[in-house]
Amino acid sequence: xxxxxxxxxxxxxxxxxxxxxxxxxxxxxxxxxxxxxxxxxxxxxxxxxxxxxxxxxxxxxxxxxxxxxxxxxxxxxxxxxxxxxxxxxxxxxxxxxxxxxxxxxxxxxxxxxxxxxxxxxxxxxxxxxxxxxxxxxxxxxxxxxxxxxxxxxxxxxxxxxxxxxxxxxxxxxxxxxxxxxxxxxxxxxxxxxxxxxxxxxxxxxxxxxxxxxxxxxxxxxxxxxxxxxxxxxxxxxxxxxxxxxxxxxxxxxxxxxxxxxxxxxxxxxxxxxxxxxxxxxxxxxxxxxxxxxxxxxxxxxxxxxxxxxxxxxxxxxxxxxxxxxxxxxxxxxxxxxxxxxxxxxxxxxxxxxxxxxxxxxxxxxxxxxxxxxxxxxxxxxxxxxxxxxxxxxxxxxxxxxxxxxxxxxxxx
Amino acid sequence: xxxxxxxxxxxxxxxxxxxxxxxxxxxxxxxxxxxxxxxxxxxxxxxxxxxxxxxxxxxxxxxxxxxxxxxxxxxxxxxxxxxxxxxxxxxxxxxxxxxxxxxxxxxxxxxxxxxxxxxxxxxxxxxxxxxxxxxxxxxxxxxxxxxxxxxxxxxxxxxxxxxxxxxxxxxxxxxxxxxxxxxxxxxxxxxxxxxxxxxxxxxxxxxxxxxxxxxxxxxxxxxxxxxxxxxxxxxxxxxxxxxxxxxxxxxxxxxxxxxxxxxxxx
Numbered sequence: 132x133x134x135x136x137x138x139x140x141x142x143x144x145x146x147x148x149x150x151x152x153x154x155x156x157x158x159x160x161x162x163x164x165x166x167x168x169x170x171x172x173x174x175x176x177x178x179x180x181x182x183x184x185x186x187x188x189x190x191x192x193x194x195x196x197x198x199x200x201x202x203x204x205x206x207x208x209x210x211x212x213x214x215x216x217x218x219x220x221x222x223x224x225x226x227x228x229x230x231x232x233x234x235x236x237x238x239x240x241x242x243x244x245x246x247x248x249x250x251x252x253x254x255x256x257x258x259x260x261x262x263x264x265x266x267x268x269x270x271x272x273x274x275x276x277x278x279x280x281x282x283x284x285x286x287x288x289x290x291x292x293x294x295x296x297x298x299x300x301x302x303x304x305x306x307x308x309x310x311x312x313x314x315x316x317x318x319x320x321x322x323x324x325x326x327x328x329x330x331x332x333x334x335x336x337x338x339x340x341x342x343x344x345x346x347x348x349x350x351x352x353x354x355x356x357x358x359x360x361x362x363x364x365x366x367x368x369x370x371x372x373x374x375x376x377x378x379x380x381x382x383x384x385x386x387x388x389x390x391x392x393x394x395x396x397x398x399x400x401x402x403x404x405x406x407x408x409x410x411x412x413x414x415x416x417x418x419x420x421x422x423x424x425x426x427x428x429x430x431x432x433x434x435x436x437x438x439x440x441x442x443x444x445x446x447x448x449x450x451x452x453x454x455x456x457x458x459x460x461x462x463x464x465x466x467x468x469x470x471x472x473x474x475x476x477x478x479x480x481x482x483x484x485x486x487x488x489x490x491x492x493x494x495x496x497x498x499x500x501x502x503x504x505x506x507x508x509x510x511x512x513x514x515x516x517x518x519x520x521x522x523x524x525x526x527x528x529x530x531x532x533x534x535x536x537x538x539x540x541x542x543x
Numbered sequence: 544x545x546x547x548x549x550x551x552x553x554x555x556x557x558x559x560x561x562x563x564x565x566x567x568x569x570x571x572x573x574x575x576x577x578x579x580x581x582x583x584x585x586x587x588x589x590x591x592x593x594x595x596x597x598x599x600x601x602x603x604x605x606x607x608x609x610x611x612x613x614x615x616x617x618x619x620x621x622x623x624x625x626x627x628x629x630x631x632x633x634x635x636x637x638x639x640x641x642x643x644x645x646x647x648x649x650x651x652x653x654x655x656x657x658x659x660x661x662x663x664x665x666x667x668x669x670x671x672x673x674x675x676x677x678x679x680x681x682x683x684x685x686x687x688x689x690x691x692x693x694x695x696x697x698x699x700x701x702x703x704x705x706x707x708x709x710x711x712x713x714x715x716x717x718x719x720x721x722x723x724x725x726x727x728x729x730x731x732x733x734x735x736x737x738x739x740x741x742x743x744x745x746x747x748x749x750x751x752x753x754x755x756x757x758x759x760x761x762x763x764x765x766x767x768x769x770x771x772x773x774x775x776x777x778x779x780x781x782x783x784x785x786x787x788x789x790x791x792x793x794x795x796x797x798x799x800x801x802x803x804x805x806x807x808x809x
Contacts, residue, residue, distance in 0.1 A: 144781050153777035162780035163791060171781065290715050290799035336792050488722075488755050488789040509791065 134501040135187040140171035143184060157282075158196060163335075163509055168497030170505075176203035178517040181505075189505040190526045192455075194513040200370055200393035200448075201438055202517025208396045211434035215426050225424035232429045235436050236404055241375040242384050243404035247413065249423050252366035252391035253281025255403040256327065258418050259362045259387045260285070262405065263325035266412035267358060271322040273315050275306045277334035280327060280364050306332035307343050312350060316357055325386075326354060327362040330377035331475065336489065336509045338482060339474035347383040360386040360409070366401070369393055371448055371477035371513070374439055376404075380475075398431035444516035445477070451518045452476030458527040466534040467543065480511040483537075491537050498533035506530075557634075561603065562709045563807055564634035567641040568604045570700035571674065571808070573617040574693045575608065578670050581689045585669050589613060594659040597625035599651075600637045610663075627660070641667075674808075681767070691763050692733035694770045695726060699735040699746035701804035702797060706744040709807075712800045716744065719796040722755025723747070728766045729759050737797060756789035772805060 144161070148154040155161060161171050170183030179202055181191050194200070201208060215228065229248065236246040249255050260272055272285075280286040284297040302319060304311040306328075316323060332340040354361050363385040365377045370393040373380040378388065387409065391401035399422075405413060439445065453476040463470030463481075468491075471484040483491040489508060496508035504526045506512055579585045592610050599605040607625055608617045629648040631637035640646040672680065673693050681687045705712035706719075719739050727734035727750060736747040736754060760766035761784040768774035769785065776798065779785040787794050 141782060144778075148775060148778035148782070153775060154781050156777070160777055160781070162777050162787070166781050166786065167783050290711075290796075295710070295714070336790075489791070490789055493788060 135170075135185065135503065137167070137170055137183070137185055137187075139184040141167075144171045158510075165493050165497040165500070165508060169500045178202040178204075179515055179519075179522050187503065189500075189503050190518075190522055190529075192504065192506050192512040192514065192526070193510075194515050195397055196510075197367055197392035197513050198395075198397045199513075199515050199517075201396045201435060201444060202515050203397070205396055205435075205438065205517075207438050208398075208431050208434045211430040212398065212427050215430040218426075220425045220427040221422065222424075222426070226426040226429070228426050228429040228433065229424055232402075232432045235433055236390075236402060239374055239436055239440075240388060240404050241379050242386070242388065242406055243376075244407040245410045245413070246402050246404045247418065248429070249401045249403070249418070249420060250399050250428075251281070252364075252389060252401055253283045253286075254420065254423075255389040255391065255401045256280040256286065256362070256364055256366070257283045258413075258416065259389055259403050259405075260325060260327065261416040261418075262387065262403075262409055262413045263360045263362060265415050266409050267324040267360065269322050269324040270300045271302060271319045272300060272324055273302050273304055273312065273326045273359075275328050275332060276303045277306070277337065278327075278329055278332065278364070279334070279367075281366075306340055307346050309344065309346060309349050313353060316353060316359065320357070323357065323359045325360040325362050326350060327364055329364045329366075330368055330372070330381055333367060333474065333478070333480075333511050335511075338471055339478070339480050339511055341475075342381055347378075347381050351383045362386065363388045365389060366391045367511075368475070368478060370439060371445060372475055374436070374445055394435065395428050395431035396435040398428040400428040400432055402432075439516070442516060447516045448477035448514050448518075450476075451520065451523050452479050452514045454520060454523045455479055455514065455526065456481075458523065459530065462527060462531050462534050466538045468534060468538060469543070474511055477514055478511050479514070481506075485543065491541055494540060495530075495533050495537050498536045499530055502529040502532055504529045504533075558708075558710060559807070560634035560638055562705060564600055564631075564637045564641075565604050565704040565708050566701050566804070566807055567638060568598055568600070568606045569619065569704055570697050570804075571641070571670070572598070572606055572608065573700065574670060574674065574697060575615045575666055576617060577689070577693050577696065578666065578673060579613070579615050582669055582673075585666055586613060588662050588665055588669075589615065592659065592662065594663075595623075595625040595627075596659075596663065597623075597628040598631070598637070598648075599628065600631045600634055603631075603634060603637075615666075643671075684763075687767060688733075688763050691728060691766045691770070695728070695733055695735045695766070696746070696748065697808070698770065698801055698804055699726070699737050699748075701808070702737050702800050703744040703746055705800050705803055705807070709803065712803050715796055715799050716742070718792075719744075719800075720755070720790055720793045722790055722793055723751050724756045724758070724790075724793050724797050725751060725754035726758045727760070728763055729761055739793070754789065756787065756791060756794045758794050759786045761785070770805070 144154050172184040174182045174184050182188050233246040237243045302315050304315050363378050365388050368377045369390045376388050378385040387405040394400050456472045456479045459481050460472050469484040472481045474480045493508045496506045499506045589610050595609040597607045607623045628651045630651045631648050673690050676690050706716040721739050723736050723738045725736045734750045736751050738745045765784045
């Protein structure tokens, strides 16, 4: 197949730069992909594929950076949205859908006794911290180095516009290092409201790390002893590992779980769920937004959850994700390249094990992109329930060519 | 609360003086070396001159500058003995002098050599032409290229100073992965690198083999516009005028410190 060109993307980017700071701000900035070898603007999508503004077609392994869990333009989800849209979406009051969606979340997520909705992951991670502080009447929070919990001042990985006070109560420990965690609890004894963490560690520019050495059980036990709440940031992993919550996949119970991304198959929605004892405290934390009760997204959420359960979406993603991970390992070995494939199968990632600077990975992902496989060089990937065995086979065949270019360029 | 805020503002002002003094003495003043390599007026000024001077801020940085054989060299080596030693009693006093105000530092060593000091002052004025160039002067391509080279060197040296003395930057510096970040203007330079090892930041002039991350600028104009805050870096990365390859988090964290160098030197 002929390699893709990105002329229209570049044209639009130049125009965007005139009107929008950074042209494409945030995580979609081409600055952290391989500029010139990746599309910048999308045109349309269906299932596990999308097309950019130059008409190039991609097998999508980013799924909108996670939200597309059932596939783009899923007919049942979109129909639910259309039906609600016909009645209206943004009212002076919430609709019955808000009650239905909350009830469905409580029935679906194991630890959930209540649910509250917002729009973005950051909305609910920040709210969860406030609820924990209100409940415990403590200020400090422990989080993991390299963990991502959104773009608010207390957790942004950026530097601009912050004051030293923004993060003064956030204390960082290394993932899987229980001794360090215990030392932090000891150092700030009686002051820690919560431990916030993703269910497994998925930093950018890195392999992904599963919990090891009984990490979660030890953390849970110590938190119980010290009156510290556990907030699982399931914004990225939520629904893909286990629809009952990723804490259940890893064998423990969280106190609060933050969801977004996949919760409504691409429609903007986030939710915080929590255990009963936190319900009253949560009412004492002011929490609102103009669009947080909008009905369209809640209709999408209900349809997404029902469809995920009906088709065992998580099971499908584990299956195709495993096929993709094993295929990449096999191809890497065939080319004599050292690949490191990490993460749970529905959220895979690959890098080259013999480099710290990502140059092979940048070349590999650029070559894959030019052949119609969208794989981010530095950020974990996502599969959806719309990916089929045949899609994975096709993606692997194109990855084979990308591996060959890496081999030719770097040798090992 | 009011007292606390007053104290905080005072501390911030004191820190600013300290950081600017370190930048002036250890990132800007050493650019005299490159000035006399390029600028004919500067070469004329130091013709036949043999003179060394040490600037020192009480409780702060110190720099030794030697002029001889048509060259200028500088070092932070404190063991070298200068013809003249000038002491600033505070960071603020040093900064006022570098800003062109009439300040009389204390000669703590040697004698005042008025003619040499006068020529040194003239060199400083010439240096300012390059570090704060006028639009008119930038129409000369050779001058512009020299401006970019000296600015790049100021930035590389300045990052090391901020990583040590600026509280925000030193906090960010902890996030910078170890390695060497190279910045190069295409097609043929200039280039400079910042090495980060064991928490220490060090500038390196020119290119290195196998840097951890490489940032290239399409041409002199792109580099100049970026250095002077006229270019949106993210947009430049997207349209390919600026390219990054390798360990991007290193360049990303360094860029935050670089922006702060620019803010201090405005």
